[in-house]
Amino acid sequence: MSATASLSLENQLSFSLYGAHIAMSRRYKPALDSVGITFPQYLVLSALSEGGGMTVSAIADCLALESSTITPLLKRLEGTGLLSRQRNPADERQVEVTLTAKGSEARAEAQRRTDALLLETGWPTEKLARLNTQLRALRDALIHPQALGGTEA
Numbered sequence: 001m002s003a004t005a006s007l008s009l010e011n012q013l014s015f016s017l018y019g020a021h022i023a024m025s026r027r028y029k030p031a032l033d034s035v036g037i038t039f040p041q042y043l044v045l046s047a048l049s050e051g052g053g054m055t056v057s058a059i060a061d062c063l064a065l066e067s068s069t070i071t072p073l074l075k076r077l078e079g080t081g082l083l084s085r086q087r088n089p090a091d092e093r094q095v096e097v098t099l100t101a102k103g104s105e106a107r108a109e110a111q112r113r114t115d116a117l118l119l120e121t122g123w124p125t126e127k128l129a130r131l132n133t134q135l136r137a138l139r140d141a142l143i144h145p146q147a148l149g150g151t152e153a
Contacts, residue, residue, distance in 0.1 A: 017135075031113035035106050036080065042114075044073055045099065045107035048083065053098040055088075064143075082106055 009015045025039060032042055047062045048054060056074065060067045074097060077083045082103035088094040099107065118128060 027117050028114055031117060032110055034113065035110045037077075037082070037106060037110060040073055041077055041082075042107070042110050044070070044077060045082065045103055045110070048097060048099045049104065049107050053096050056085075056095045056097060059097060077103070 028039055028042075032039060037045065043063055044059060047059050051058070051062065054062070056067050056070055059074075060070045063070070074083065074085060078085055081100055083097055083099050086096050086098075088096055121128075123131075
């Protein structure tokens, strides 16, 4: 491959990842709109469904976002009855967040709809799982390159 060809957009991993993100977001939007949530809200509901009650900072860490970004999402989700927030009586600085029954139902319905979208790609579940594993490894290597010793995933 020539130096010029390697610089073309189609040969840049970052562009392929960006394009995949845009395509997935466009496909997920109608499915999530029908449930009444946005993709970032879906991620919050997913984190809470896996972790049970979590603090705001734990949610932010899980999603690799700042607490200041998470707080407005949580307020909107609480306003729609999908979660509840409560200050920790032992430490007023911490806010505990839990899914409500309505939030669990919304998350489950969103999961069913997004799973159906992935099936429409025609990719076998095993292939999607391998890709997901590879992308998580790439993400981790980009965040902590020294921790992985620069080895291939």
